[in-house]
Amino acid sequence: MKKIGLLFIVAILAFSCLFGTLAFAQEYTIGLSFPSLSFAWFAFLEQAVKDKASQLGVNVVSLEANDEVSKQISIIEDMVIKKVNGVLLVPIEVEAVVPGVEALNKANIPVVTVDRRLKEGVPVQVLAHVGADNYTGGKKAAEFIVAELNKKFGESKGTVIELYGTPGAGPAIDRSSGFQDVMKQYPNITVKTQTANFRRDDGMQVMEDFIMSSPEIDAVFGANDEMILGALEALQASAKFNVQEVVTIGFDALTDALKSISDGILDATIEQFPGKQAATGFEILYNFVKDGKTPEDSVILIEPAVITKDNLDQAEKSF
Helix, strand or coil, X not given: CHHHHHHHHHHHHXXXXXXXXXXXXXXXXXXXXXXXXXXXXXXXXXXXXXXHHHHHCCEEEEEECCCCHHHHHHHHHHHHHCCCCEEEECCCCCCCCHHHHHHHHHCCCCEEEECCCCCCCCCCCCCEEEEECHHHHHHHHHHXXXXXXXXXXXXXXXXXXXXXXXXXXXXXXXXXXXXXXXXXXXXXXXXXXXXCCCCXXXXXXXXXXXXXXXXXXXXXXXXXXXXXXXXXXXXXXXXCCCHHHCEEEEECCCHHHHHHHHCCCCCEEEECCHHHHHHHHHHHHHHHHHHCCCCCCCEEEECCEEECHHHHHHCCCCC
């Protein structure tokens, strides 16, 4: 009887320890707010966050904002009411969501921005920003196009279309700045810029307009893959231009873009490693919530890479 009693006590203690460990691991809830699942890139980022949370035993409340600023602010305010332990935020615009971040600050809920940043100097506190170096990514896209035009013409000349992202979004601003800073060094290259709102349908429509109005199109840069894929559809449907003769590059290294590269249609895309962004941002937030540990750097930028048919294996995603 003593042995049975002892075994029972040991079993109870073991169960208590196991339960205690699980309870401790599950006590944190992190909110994730991002623009919209209609963008494939955010679906990938959301899954990467959930995978990391699962590894750490953390609950995640994930809500999309349908690309509406007012809805994103409402989501953030609801997270404050629910008293989440921290928020991982992909702001729709650099300034418009500041009221939501102010609400987080007042509630002493730490926030880390991922992918899209807030405007420098806004009166809010952000624990850290983790994202791609979008300015460098834009530069690399421009340098790729310049190199390909040199191969084609023997010099840096031609007409280049830039499909700009959502006005006011940090990545749109930074990618275009990097792209334009390279292109303005080449006076014989004409750049025509039009927003296509990071959307495939808009990319196709805007490209159709350029096809009708432009006597020459030598290259197209889409500031995300959705837009360049839409542009490719327009070029392929056009009798005016041969898509094989137009240099094309996107941004994001989405599965559809990688397949298009493999098929010899799209020339290149810029990989910004969303899985790495999500995991890094989540770990920073988790370590602060759990141990009060602040990151050594408040801004962590991951250098993008140009992906072509020659280095498809370096892309974070597969197809």
